[in-house]
Amino acid sequence: xxxxxxxxxxxxxxxxxxxxxxxxxxxxxxxxxxxxxxxxxxxxxxxxxxxxxxxxxxxxxxxxxxxxxxxxxxxxxxxxxxxxxxxxxxxxxxxxxxxxxxxxxxxxxxxxxxxxxxx
Numbered sequence: 433x434x435x436x437x438x439x440x441x442x443x444x445x446x447x448x449x450x451x452x453x454x455x456x457x458x459x460x461x462x463x464x465x466x467x468x469x470x471x472x473x474x475x476x477x478x479x480x481x482x483x484x485x486x487x488x489x490x491x492x493x494x495x496x497x498x499x500x501x502x503x504x505x506x507x508x509x510x511x512x513x514x515x516x517x518x519x520x521x522x523x524x525x526x527x528x529x530x531x532x533x534x535x536x537x538x539x540x541x542x543x544x545x546x547x548x549x550x551x
Contacts, residue, residue: 448464451457469486472478488494 448460451460469478469482472482473486
């Protein structure tokens with residue numbers, strides 16, 4: 433029996449369907465870059481920059497910075513929601529005041545004239 437050589441991996445050019453928008457295209461390119469970096473790390477051909485990049489990603493400091501960014505994002509969302517909520521409350525107070533004015537039998541437009549002079 434003759435021995436056969438194991439087949440080497442042939443580098444096949446994969447065609448990737450073009451993305452429909454710039455964000456999806458960016459995601460495709462990032463994915464390809466990560467795959468290439470992984471292959472280089474496995475094969476031992478990765479540059480020092482690639483190795484350093486992935487070491488930084490795994491560091492405690494990087495994780496802490498990412499956590500801080502997430503908390504800041506949550507804080508901004510909460511502040512935005514508070515602003516929207518305060519606007520809704522102001523509208524509710526204005527509606528309640530108008531309703532009380534109408535219950536007292538006074539024309540609402542009469543009060544609007546007097547409010548200009550309160551300042």
